[in-house]
Amino acid sequence: MATTTASSFVSSVILQPLIVAISSAVLSSLLSYEIAGMLDWRPIVICATSDVLVIAADHLKDQEVDIGSQGAAVIKRFTPLAHIFLALNASLLVAALSLSPPKATFFTAVFTAPAFLWTTPLDLSRIGTILERLVWANYGQVDKARRPFIIKRVPGMKAFFSGTIRSCGVFSVVHSALQSPWESTHNALPWTIAETVVWSMVNRxxxxxxxxxxxxxxxxxxxxxxxxxxxxxxxKTRMLLTVVHAAVLTAFRHNPFIVASSCFAIGLVWILGKDTPKPYFRLSLHSQTIFIVTYAVLLAFDLL
Known part of the structure; x- marks a missing residue:
């Protein structure tokens, strides 16, 4: 493992969570506009700060694995800064939740719990034992009786949880915070709520x-x-992703922003690879954000 430096620590624990949070803030803004025809700060703050807390806490935990003397010194020096950063976001989250209906708190807890427990060994007793046997049937040689159940180890669970939280989770938080009826009376063409949720799930x-x-x-x-x-x-994975993105593109072809985003995502599927620097994968992360912001700019200048 590479020794932790000041720049890598700040990037991992502070900058990366903020970059991910931007995508959730933008999506929750779009859903807020689709549902109620306005931007409500509460669900936007809830979604963004939840992302920051989950990712920053996870990355901080990973950083503490570094046992090198230089890395340990950096971690010791910057951990208080990370704690202040986490406390600030937690305060914003609590403030937004306190001013929102109880349902918003419920959905926030439901959709963030798996992320907080992502790498935590869990003792699920009988159910956990069954799942462990299924998961570890073809992976690893460690004694299954002593292998703790870890959500991350369930096949495909990372992608499933991320997509579900990004789509259904964000929608549930926004909808509950706004206390809007299930059928929105606001016309935000070319967007529809269902299409945005499906697009978000596939994209993330x-x-x-x-x-x-x-x-x-x-x-x-x-x-x-x-x-x-x-x-x-x-x-095979690239081919599968291409087919799925193409299906979304075809199904929602009346929406030029979803079409453009899907085409962009397909291009990235074949451009990005194991030798691509990690920062370039942020283009994939924001392949939805870019086109939502484009829509917002065009709308603001009455170009739609």
Missing amino acids: TGHCIMSDVRDYEEDKQAGVPTIPVLLDSPL
């Missing part, structure tokens, strides 16, 4: 799978059952 799931394509060799050696590992081929 695809991004997660592309990250797994990048880490294919490492995951295969470690026995992590990602989609590329299960398919035993990055090429």
